[in-house]
Amino acid sequence: MSIFTRYAMDALMKTTHPEVNRKQCWNLHPHRTPCTACKDICPYGDEIFTRPNLVKDWDPCTDCGLCVSACRSGCIAPSPEQVQRDISPADSDGDTIWIGCEKSTRKNTVVRTCVSAYSWEALAYLALNKKIVLDLTPCGECENDVCAEHLRAVLTRLVEFFGQPLFEARFTLAYELDDAPFHVKEYSRREMMEQVTSGSKKGTKQLLRMLPGLRSEDESSQDFRLLLHQYTKQLKAVSETPLRYGYHLPNFTQKCFACGRCEKSCRSGAIKFEDLPDGQTRAVITPWKCSECGVCVAACSNGGLDGLKLRQLTSLGPVSVYKCTKTLCKECGKPIAPNCADGICSVCRIKLRTKKRQEEAVARAKERQAEREAKKAAEAAAKELAAEMQPSQPAQSAAAPEAGAAPAPTESTC
Template sequence: MSIFTKVAMNVLLNNSHPEIERKQCWNLHPHREQCTDCKDICPYGEDIFSRPNLVKDWDPCTDCGLCVSVCRARCIIPSTEQVQRDLAPATSDNDTVWIGCEKSTRHNDLVRACVGALSWEALAYLALNKKLVLDLTPCGECENDLCAQMLRNNLTRLVEFLGEPLFNARFTLAYQPEDAPYEAKELSRREMFTHMSDSSKNGTKQLLRRLPVLQDDEENRIQPFRYALSERVKQLKTATETPFHYGVYLPAFTSKCFGCGRCEKNCKAGAIRLEDLPDGQTRVVITPWKCSECGMCVSSCNHKAIDGMKLRSLTSLGPVSVLRFKKNLCKDCGKPIPPETTDGVCATCRVKLRTKQRQAAAAERARARAAERAAQKAVQKAAAEAAEAAETAASAPAPAPAEPVSAPGTPH
């Protein structure tokens, strides 16, 4: 099968494996330690990844979702099948969804290779729709320390996002087989047929059709779980009188920020935006559902204007303004400059000005040396001409003596 036929078949058959958005990968940015999380946690890492951000063959991939969940920059796009599989329980008939791994002996609604393969965003979305029971009975015998660490990180992040009271109300961690016994909801024949007829309109298909991962919107394709979580938070905010608060990590901008735009340029997820307001001020706007909390903006700021990633309490995951300031512009090029700048020019223009001054000084010195050399040459030429004239005068023959002139009438 040629490569073009293979690509066409993958498009037609709806790829059943993740994809990598390489421009957003952690390893493609300077001043970063090498990240190999996706390659390390993948059961077929050596066969799939030639490098952490470069795939040589997707054929061994089982679409388990471990690489999607562990990616710190969220540059690995989950497959359409994974999105459907992870979010479908939100529209089930049961009030509680049981989630477990393949090694579990109990009957679970959602079975994955590892419970940690579900990203914390997907679990948070499900928790805002249903009560969740995480079957952790096989975790005590699991020898995969990377999966265990990822599961702990996801649970910690869920507590931070939902808050401890809401987390305890929506999650049950079943460490023993007798914890949280499975209870399936019995449906009558009428309810069953009603559910089957309504599922195509108001069920899973209608829900997933709204996700950007199933559309052609390249701007929103890379964060389908966060987008779904944002939409659910938006629905709950409009449906409740007192909205819930959610913990989200956002870059902490300080008063040192002067709007250079370096963070906006380095944020490949498009979560940071600088907006100029009519009153002459500029504000920093962050879209939390796009932010992958990777911290690239922190490391890219050369002026230490971002004090790390801080946990903030928000009622929605939509755009939020985190800082307002007035820009100081360079008088030469118009770019933003720090407020403490005394000469009123940016570093680039300052270097250019210094370069021009050095060039002008060098040109002046060159003209002075040229004038000095010309004067020296004139002096040397005058001296040479004087010497030549003296030599010519010395070598000329002496004039013959004149004959005496006799008086008139004097005999000779």
């Protein structure tokens, strides 16, 4: 296969595999240690990834979703097919979804390469619609430690998101074959007709969405966090006592002076600083955009962010988490720490120091130039004086021999 054919095939089949946004990867950030989670968990990691954020060939990819679930920086986005495949059980009949892996001998509604291929956002979205039974019977004999560790992280994150009581009410972990067996609900004739009618309506809507002319770009680029945000927003609107969800957000401290470094380092745009009419500045975080990667914490150099804190939210929309009064630099107008003595930022301080040193160097150069000119003038005056003294000295020396060579007087004879 030629390189042009490969590029053409990849362009035509680009929605059958995840998309990698290299700008959002941890490995391109100077404050993070190298991450190889996607390459380690992928069954074909060595064949697909040259480096964790650089794809060599998508041909071996089966679109299982393991790399999407393992990537916590959010640089690997699921394909539209995977999004539709993972959330479609929420519209199925019945009130329970059985999820298992390919090695399981039980009967399950959804079968994936591994249970951990479901991200915690996708499982949370399904749990808000149906009850979930996770078939973990093959996990005891599984030798893939990477998937097992990731599955534990996913379950821990779900407990933090829902809370222990709600998690136990919505999730059932089946470790034995007899735990939560698969069953089909029996419907009456009227209920069957209602299910058929409802299913046909949902299927028609889904088919209309799949048409090229009726499918919007927003729907094609949706991810699990956005879907989770939209559904929690709907639940909040219809319920009198909305549920609270645990989400890890950056923990701002009193040392923060809204310098904006964390906002620039956040590749997903989850952090924004807004100026208020009263002169204060507030930090607004959009939880559904935040991937809980911690890059903003690593980028903060003055202790303004103290890790990630678990907050209880009623929705995943924008929330204000911190307010402060911004102090600006006298020279450049950028935010500085309130306790800064000179009232200028470090960059301007270095510039002023450099300018002062340059002025001192120019003054010293002028002094040395004046000294050299004075020295040259003194030497020139000495030379002129020596030149004036030279003509008088030969005249005196010439007069002296003439006086010595005068003839002696002769004796007179009588």
